[in-house]
Amino acid sequence: MPAYWVAHARIDDPVEYKKYTDLVPEIVKKHGGRVLARGGRYKINEGPSEFHRLHRHIVIEFPTFEDAVACFESPEYQKAAEFRRRNGVGDVENVIVDGGDATPR
Numbered sequence: 001m002p003a004y005w006v007a008h009a010r011i012d013d014p015v016e017y018k019k020y021t022d023l024v025p026e027i028v029k030k031h032g033g034r035v036l037a038r039g040g041r042y043k044i045n046e047g048p049s050e051f052h053r054l055h056r057h058i059v060i061e062f063p064t065f066e067d068a069v070a071c072f073e074s075p076e077y078q079k080a081a082e083f084r085r086r087n088g089v090g091d092v093e094n095v096i097v098d099g100g101d102a103t104p105r
Contacts, residue, residue, distance in 0.1 A: 002099040003065035005033075005072070008054035012090040016083060023080035031071035032063045053091060061099075068096045 011017050028035065037059040062068035071077055072094075084092065 001064065003062050003068040004036075004097050004099060005058065005060040005062070005068055005094065006097060007058040007092060007094040009056040009058075009084075009092040010053050010090040011056055016086075020080055020083040023083075024077070027074065027076045027080060028060055028071060030076070031074070032067050033060045033071055034062075035060050054093065065096065065098050072096065 025035070035058070037057060039056060039058075042055075042057050060068075062071065
């Protein structure tokens with residue numbers, strides 16, 4: 001079953017953030033991931049007012065939950081994420097979620 005990274009971020013320094021985004025596509029691809037949405041138009045329909053501070057939205061599909069976790073926890077991704085954590089992003093939210101409907105019937 002596929003799984004998804006869903007991330008939301010506020011970019012404070014686009015030049016520094018680009019150092020992160022230049023590295024991530026190859027890392028994601030190595031773990032079987034595929035970018036479904038990265039940047040682009042968005043509309044916030046509901047959510048707390050502090051959610052509106054986040055203006056970059058990313059969705060990446062992985063073959064499995066374990067692949068998504070392995071990518072996030074990989075040394076390559078963690079090294080790339082240091083650019084994001086130290087420099088270009090003011091706030092970030094990142095979650096990995098299994099695909100499909102897990103609601104009991």
